[in-house]
Amino acid sequence: MSQINSKKRFKRRSPGNEDMVLQITSMADIFTIILVFLLKSFSTGVTSVSPSSGLTLPEAAQSEEITESLKLELSEGALTLDDKPVVTLKGFKFDPSELEADGTPRTLNQAFYQEKEKHKQPEGEQTGKILLLADHQAPYSTVKSVLNAAANNGYMDLKLVVVGDK
Amino acid sequence: MSRGKHHGEQDFELNIASIIDCFTVLITYLLVSASFISLGILEVSIEGPPMAQPNPPPPEPTVNLSVLLGDNGSLTLKASGKERASFDIPAKAGKPDFDGLDAQLKESKIRWPTVDSIKLSATDGSVYQDLVRTVEVIKKEIPSVIIGDQEVE
Numbered sequence: 001m002s003q004i005n006s007k008k009r010f011k012r013r014s015p016g017n018e019d020m021v022l023q024i025t026s027m028a029d030i031f032t033i034i035l036v037f038l039l040k041s042f043s044t045g046v047t048s049v050s051p052s053s054g055l056t057l058p059e060a061a062q063s064e065e066i067t068e069s070l071k072l073e074l075s076e077g078a079l080t081l082d083d084k085p086v087v088t089l090k091g092f093k094f095d096p097s098e099l100e101a102d103g104t105p106r107t108l109n110q111a112f113y114q115e116k117e118k119h120k121q122p123e124g125e126q127t128g129k130i131l132l133l134a135d136h137q138a139p140y141s142t143v144k145s146v147l148n149a150a151a152n153n154g155y156m157d158l159k160l161v162v163v164g165d166k
Numbered sequence: 167m168s169r170g171k172h173h174g175e176q177d178f179e180l181n182i183a184s185i186i187d188c189f190t191v192l193i194t195y196l197l198v199s200a201s202f203i204s205l206g207i208l209e210v211s212i213e214g215p216p217m218a219q220p221n222p223p224p225p226e227p228t229v230n231l232s233v234l235l236g237d238n239g240s241l242t243l244k245a246s247g248k249e250r251a252s253f254d255i256p257a258k259a260g261k262p263d264f265d266g267l268d269a270q271l272k273e274s275k276i277r278w279p280t281v282d283s284i285k286l287s288a289t290d291g292s293v294y295q296d297l298v299r300t301v302e303v304i305k306k307e308i309p310s311v312i313i314g315d316q317e318v319e
Contacts (some may be wrong), residue, residue: 018249024182031189038196057205064207078291131207140235141290143297147313151214158212158313160298164204 017157048083051133052080053162058136060162067157070115074134074146079108092142093136112153129157205286208301213314231274231284231308233267234316235300237291241252241267243274262296271307285311 051057055075062144073080079087087107100104116128130150134143147158229249234242239257255266274281284304288297297313304311 024186028186028189031186031193034193035196038200041200042196050182058295059206060206060298060302062208065317088230136230136295136298138294139290140288140292140294140297143213143294144288144290147212151212156212156214157238158210159207160210160301162208162298162302164206166212 003034024029038077048132055133055135056137057161057163058134059164061164070155071131071133072146072150074132074138076135076137076144076156079105079146081111081115082110084111089142092138094142099145101147102148103151104152107146108146108149109153112149116153128155129159130155131159133161208298208305209303210286210311210313213312227278229278229281231278231281233284233286233300233304235262235286235288235292235296237289239263239296241300243267245271245274245278262300264299267300268303268306271304273308282308283312284308285312285314287314287316289316 052073052075054077055073071080071082073083074092075089076092077089078085079089087094087105094105098107100106100109119128132146135144150156150158229247230246232244232246234244236242236257239260239262241255241257241262243253243255245251253270255263255270257263258266286297286300286304288300301311301313
């Protein structure tokens with residue numbers, strides 16, 4: 001008798017319908033919320049300014065909004081102008097053969113000159129602006145060489161890109 | 167024939183699966199293009215090479231202020247021109263004392279209220295992060311910052 005009872009207790013249940021129904025309505029709710037959030041943070045215009053991998057921008061609490069300018073990126077291994085590699089660096093240092101008498105990199109001077117020719121402005125007009133994305137560990141000697149090259153080619157206004165520090 | 171429904175009533179079922187497809191594509195695109203870090207800029211000028219100016223140069227200010235950032239984190243605020251002064255701000259725990267610089271700039275602004283630009287220079291061993299922080303501190307008091315070479319005395 002006890003065996004019959006135990007058998008009844010452990011009787012296998014017939015396999016029911018195990019189809020899983022996807023709750024599409026809940027998924028639509030979640031997707032709507034995510035979409036609204038992303039649309040809110042999406043902005044047209046200056047979305048092309050993003051530091052490349054391996055480049056850590058310095059932090060600053062107070063800053064202004066980014067506007068379109070010529071982008072100059074200084075990382076440990078390379079210097080790029082408008083997303084085109086210009087000079088290779090080793091530990092933020094230029095190759096001594098690359099430097100001219102005034103300490104500015106030759107290739108960078110040529111690149112600036114080509115940019116200036118591309119966007120030629122009438123005589124006496126306001127000089128160009130540069131967006132500088134430099135690694136926070138970059139030594140001032142390298143930054144100075146880059147800034148001098150920019151100044152020699154008429155790029156006097158500089159915008160230092162920083163990460164908000166809040 | 168549907169049960170319990172009035173004649174003429176139209177059932178309308180929303181096809182959520184298509185909406186989910188659209189949402190998936192939109193969300194994927196926005197996620198790829200989204201930026202999750204807030205970037206800002208600090209506007210400065212570069213001291214350029216001297217060149218012939220077609221127009222007469224603007225009148226020189228009474229006092230010229232300059233800040234020098236040293237390798238060891240020291241800061242020096244100098245005034246030159248009609249009045250001369252020098253204020254050394256030693257580093258704190260190996261880092262530049264930005265609070266000290268801020269206080270010194272506030273006093274300078276009271277003493278020389280007409281000064282609206284300042285020249286910033288640094289030694290070769292200084293780090294870019296310190297330079298940016300110095301620009302940020304200076305801009306709180308004096309809006310125009312010009313990055314240039316050290317003045318030779």
